[in-house]
Amino acid sequence: MSDSRSALVLFSGGQDSTACLAWALDRYARVETIGFDYGQRHRIELECREQVRDEIRRQFPQWAPKLGDDHLLDLSLLGQISDTALTEARAIELQANGLPNTFVPGRNLLFLAFAATVAYRRTLSVLVGGMCETDYSGYPDCRDNTLKAMQLALSLGLAAPMTVETPLMFLTKAQTWALTASLGGDTLNALIVEHTHTCYLGERGQRHDWGYGCGHCPACSLRRAGYEAFIADRRG
Secondary structure, three states: OOEEEEEEEEOOOOHHHHHHHHHHHOOEEEEEEEEEEOOOOOOHHHHHHHHHHHHHHHHOOOOHHHEEEEEEEEOHHHHHHOOOOOOOOOOOOEOOOOOEOOOOOOHHHHHHHHHHHHHHHOOOOEEEOOOOOOOOOOOHHHOHHHHHHHHHHHHHHHOOOOEEEOOOOOOOHHHHHHHHHHHHHHHHHHHHHHHOOOOOOOOOOOEEOOEEOOOOOHHHHHHHHHHHHHHHHHHO
């Protein structure tokens, strides 16, 4: 597909946001990226972001001219007011409300609000995020209804159309691997394995078939299971 609009991708340096970046580059005329430093425990992902962007430019010359500026915002205040296993060194566990204590309340809502502010200034009319309610940890700010409501609020509040695209919303992790394979083949999936970061604990010392990580946290478990299901399906 070819779309004359320009997009801003919420880009953490992880698998899902890299899938969204490839999806946007394949679709839109111009694509910029935005990341957030909020005191995350796995902030090593921020170090992966530029590497991923560089590798995409190098390995996918058809996308390179479309890939524009990157923006990294300091949202350390969010880490200061959060009390979660994603912003503090503590064991990851379920809470009484059924959500894991990796849930950072309001994180995606704030990300989208700040992203929309940057997009408005940069004349970008599409926000692309990797939120998903299929294979996920139950975060309420990842759900489709939440994102539709944010799209309406942002468009009204800016008095300008602001489309929120979530291409992974109803995909399993296996289908996400399949999506990137359809966009960039084995080359893109190899890039994702080698250069992206997902592990909540920030572990990059151990390399698995599906990438680097502790192998046990919720993010690693989802990524590993999705990769194994994707490979099994490919083998028939």
